[in-house]
Amino acid sequence: MNPAARHATKVARIAVQLRAHTSGKPLSLKKKSVAHQVPKANDLRRKDAKVDIADLTEVLEVDPVNRICVAESGVAFVDLVKATMAHGLIPIVVPELKTITIGGAVAGCSIESMSFVYGGFHDTCLEYEVITSTGEVLTCTPENEHSLVFQMVHGAFGTLGILSKLTFKLIPAKPYVHLYYEKYSTIEAYQAAIKRHYERRDVDFMDGIIHSPELYVLSLGYFVDEAPYTNRYDWVKVYYQSTKTRADDYLTTEHYVFRYDRGVTNVRPKSFLGRLLLGKWMASSQWLRVADKFHWLLDDNKPTITLDVFVPFSKVPEFLEWYTRELGHYPLWCVPYKRVHDYEWLPDHYWRDLGDGLFLDLAIYGMKQTGDKNYHRMMEEKLRELGGIKTLIAHNYYGETEFWEIFNKQNYDAVKAITDPQNKFRDLYTKTCRAAMGLS
Numbered sequence: 001m002n003p004a005a006r007h008a009t010k011v012a013r014i015a016v017q018l019r020a021h022t023s024g025k026p027l028s029l030k031k032k033s034v035a036h037q038v039p040k041a042n043d044l045r046r047k048d049a050k051v052d053i054a055d056l057t058e059v060l061e062v063d064p065v066n067r068i069c070v071a072e073s074g075v076a077f078v079d080l081v082k083a084t085m086a087h088g089l090i091p092i093v094v095p096e097l098k099t100i101t102i103g104g105a106v107a108g109c110s111i112e113s114m115s116f117v118y119g120g121f122h123d124t125c126l127e128y129e130v131i132t133s134t135g136e137v138l139t140c141t142p143e144n145e146h147s148l149v150f151q152m153v154h155g156a157f158g159t160l161g162i163l164s165k166l167t168f169k170l171i172p173a174k175p176y177v178h179l180y181y182e183k184y185s186t187i188e189a190y191q192a193a194i195k196r197h198y199e200r201r202d203v204d205f206m207d208g209i210i211h212s213p214e215l216y217v218l219s220l221g222y223f224v225d226e227a228p229y230t231n232r233y234d235w236v237k238v239y240y241q242s243t244k245t246r247a248d249d250y251l252t253t254e255h256y257v258f259r260y261d262r263g264v265t266n267v268r269p270k271s272f273l274g275r276l277l278l279g280k281w282m283a284s285s286q287w288l289r290v291a292d293k294f295h296w297l298l299d300d301n302k303p304t305i306t307l308d309v310f311v312p313f314s315k316v317p318e319f320l321e322w323y324t325r326e327l328g329h330y331p332l333w334c335v336p337y338k339r340v341h342d343y344e345w346l347p348d349h350y351w352r353d354l355g356d357g358l359f360l361d362l363a364i365y366g367m368k369q370t371g372d373k374n375y376h377r378m379m380e381e382k383l384r385e386l387g388g389i390k391t392l393i394a395h396n397y398y399g400e401t402e403f404w405e406i407f408n409k410q411n412y413d414a415v416k417a418i419t420d421p422q423n424k425f426r427d428l429y430t431k432t433c434r435a436a437m438g439l440s
Contacts, residue, residue: 003058003060003061004060006058007058007060007072007164007165010055010056010072010164011129011131011137011164011165014051014052014053014131014162014164015131015135015136015137016135017051017052018051018131018132018133018134018135018162018424019134019135021049021051021133021424023049025048025049026044026045026048026049026424026425026426026435027048027049027050027051027133027424027425028045028048028049028050028051028158028425029050029051029053029158029162030050030051030052030053030054031053031054031074031101032054032055032057032074033074033076033099033100033101033104033285034099034285034288034289034292035104035288035292036097036099036100036104036108036284036288036393037108037157037393037394037436038303038306038307038393038394038395039288039291039292039295039298040295040298040300040303040395040436040437040438041295041296041297041298041299041300041303041438042295042300042437042438043295043435043436043437043438044435044436044438044439044440045431045435045436046295051162053073053074053162053164054074055074056072056073056074056075056103056164057072057074057075057076057079058071058072058075059071059072059075059079059080059083060072060165062083062084062086062087062089062170064087064088064089067089067169067170067171067172068126068167068168068169068170069083069084069089069091069167069168069169069170070165070166070167071102071165071166071168072164072165072166073101073102073103073104073162073163073164073165073166074101074103075101075102076098076099076100076101077091077094077095077097077098077099077100077101077102077105077257077258078098078099078258080102081094081254081257081258082254084170084173085173085253085254087170088172088173088174089170089171089172089173090170090171090172090173090253090257091121091124091168091170091171092114092118092121092124092168092169092170092171093105093110093111093112093114093115093118093119093120093121093123093124094112094114094121094257094258095110095111095112095121096112096257096258096259096260096261096264097258097260097261097284097285098258098261098283098284098285099284099285102121102166102168103163103164103166105120105121105122106121106122106125106128106153106154106163106166107153107154107155107156107157107158107163108155108157108391108392108393109122109154109155109391110122111308111335111337111361112207112257112335113205113206113207113219113221113335114171114204114205115335115336115337115338115361116194116197116198116206116335116336116337116338116358117201117338118338118340119337119338119339119340119341120154120337121168122154122155123340123341124168124169125166125167125168125169126141126142126167126168126169127139127140127141127150127166127167128140128141128149128150128153128163128165128166128167129163129164129165129166130146130149130153130160130161130162130163130164130419131161131162131164132161132418132419132420133161133419133420133421133422133424133425134421134422137164138161138418138419140153146418148344148411148414148415149161149415149418149419151343151344151345151411152344152345152411152412152415153415154343154345155343155345155392156345156412156428157392157428157431157432158425158431159416159420159425159426159427159428159431160412160415160416160419160420160425161419161420161425172223173223173253174223174224174225174253175224175225175226175227175252175253176223176224176225176226176227176230176250176251176252176253177204177205177221177222177223177224177250177251177252177253177256178221178222178224178227178248178249178250179205179219179220179221179248179249179250179251179256180219180220180221180222180247180248181217181218181219181220181243181246181247181248181249182217182218182220183215183216183217183218184215184216184217184218185214185215185216186216187213187216187316187317187320188317189216190208190210190216190218191313191316191317193218194206194208194218194313194336194358194360195313195358197218197220198336198338198358203220203221203222204221204222204223205219205220205221205222205256206218206219206220206221206336207219207333207334207335207336208243208333208334208335209240209243209244209265209331209332209333209334210320210330210331210332210334210362211243211244211330211331212330212331213320213324213330215244216334217243217244219243221256223253224250227250227252228250229250230250230251230252230255231249231250231251231255232251232252232255233251233255233259233262234255234258234261234262234280234283235262235275235276235279235280236272236275236276236279238262238267238275239259239260239262240260240264240265240267240331240333260333261283261284262275262279262283262284263284263287263365264333264363264365265331265332265333265363265365265366266306266365266366268282268287269282300395300437300438302368302369302370303369303376303395304366304367304368304369305327305329305364305366305367305368305369305375305376305379305394306364306365306366306367306393306394307363307364307376307379307390307391307393307394307395308361308362308363308364308390308391308393309361309362309363309364309379309383309388309389309390309391310337310359310360310361310388310389310390310391311359311360311361311362311383311386311388312354312355312356312358312359312386312387312388313336313356313357313358313359313360314355314356315356315386315387315388316360318386319362319382319386319388322382323362326373326375326378327364327367327375327378327379329364329367332362332363332364333361333362333363333365334360334361334362334363335360335361335363336358336359336360336361337358337359337360337361338357338358338359339354339356339357339358339359344408344411345407345408345411345412346389346406346407346408347405347406347407347408348408350387353387354387374397376394376395376396376397377397380396380397380398384406389406392428392432392433395436395437396432396433396436396437397433398429398433400429400433403429403433404429407428407429412427412428
C-alpha cells in the first residue's frame with residue numbers, strides 16, 4: 001500500500017471513531033507522543049474519552065525540488081529532521097524539543113531561532129487536512145473556502161477538530177551550525193543588537209539567554225559546510241550555561257536544533273553527577289511522562305511557573321523592569337519573533353493598535369512560587385496592560401469574559417460551527433482555563 005493509501009485508511013478509521021462518539025463525554029486525543037503542555041495535577045482530560053490517532057506518524061513525501069514536505073500530524077520533529085536532512089533540507093522552524101509533533105507545533109504556536117524571519121511553524125505551512133468531529137475531512141489552505149479554518153486551528157489546542165496531515169515549506173541546510181555569542185550588559189544594547197541583525201538578515205538563527213539583568217547573551221547561528229570540532233548538549237553538558245562562558249561553538253545541524261532537549265533553562269538532573277548517571281536517558285519527553293504519571297504529586301495551588309510570553313518589542317524594557325522587580329527569576333530564554341501575519345485568533349483591534357513589527361518571546365522555566373502572590377495571574381494582568389500575549393500551555397486564571405476579550409470569539413465560533421458543532425472537543429476557554437485546572 002502506498003503512503004497516500006495508508007494515510008486515507010487511517011483517516012477513514014478516525015472518522016468512524018468520531019461519528020460513533022455520541023455519549024456527550026468530552027473527547028481528547030490518544031497520541032504516540034507525550035503531550036508538551038505543562039503537566040497539571042487535576043487536568044480533567046485524563047478522564048476523557050479518547051480518539052486514537054497514534055498511528056499518524058508517517059512522513060508521506062519530501063519534495064527536494066520544490067522544498068516541500070507532506071507529513072502526518074503525529075510526526076515528531078526528531079524524525080522529520082532526519083528525513084529532510086537526507087535531502088539537504090530542514091523545516092524552517094524546528095521547536096526545541098525532539099518529540100514535539102508537527103500537529104502540536106501548530107496547535108500550540110511553536111517558535112524557535114528562525115522566528116525572527118519566518119514567525120512560527122504555522123507560518124511555514126501551506127495546507128492542512130482537518131477531520132471534523134462529525135467525520136468530515138476538510139482540505140484547508142490560506143486561499144480556499146476553508147481559509148479561516150486554516151488560520152484558526154493555529155493556537156486552538158485541538159479544540160477545532162483533528163489535524164491529520166500538513167504540507168509545509170523546507171529550507172536548504174548545511175551539515176553544521178557555527179554559533180557566535182554576543183554579550184551585553186543592558187537591555188537597550190541587547191535590543192539594538194537584535195534589531196540590527198533582524199533588519200540586516202545577516203544570520204540564519206537568532207535567539208538568546210538573559211542570564212541576569214546585567215548579562216544578556218545573543219546567540220547567532222550560521223549554516224556552515226565544515227567544522228573544526230563539534231559540541232553536543234544531550235548528556236552532561238548544558239547548552240544555556242555554555243552561552244555564558246563561550247565566545248563561539250560548533251554543532252551538527254541536528255544537534256543544534258535540539259540543543260535544548262534536555263531542558264531550556266530547567267535542565268534535569270541539575271547536578272553533573274545526576275546527568276552523568278541519568279542524563280542520557282532522561283530527556284524532556286521522559287520527564288513529561290513521569291510528571292503526568294505522578295500528577296497527584298504536582299502542586300496546583302502554587303504551581304511552578306513554566307510559560308512563554310510574547311512582548312511587543314517596544315515594551316520589553318518596561319516589561320523587564322516590572323518582571324525583575326516583581327518576579328526576578330533568571331535565566332530567561334529569549335526568541336525574537338517577526339509579525340509575519342496578523343493572526344485571526346486575536347481580535348482586529350489588537351492588531352490595529354499594535355505598532356510593533358517584532359515581538360520578543362520570553363520563556364520562564366521552573367520558577368517556584370512563594371508567598372501569597374499568584375505570579376501567573378500577575379503575568380496575565382501585566383501582559384494585557386502592555387499588549388503582550390501569554391501562550392496557553394501553562395496554568396491559566398482568566399475569567400471567561402476577559403478571555404474572550406483577548407481572543408477572537410467571533411472567528412473561533414464561526415470555525416467551531418464547522419469543525420466541532422457539538423463541542424465534542426470542548427471550547428478553547430473551557431479546555432485551557434477550566435478543564436486543565438481541574439474545574440468542570
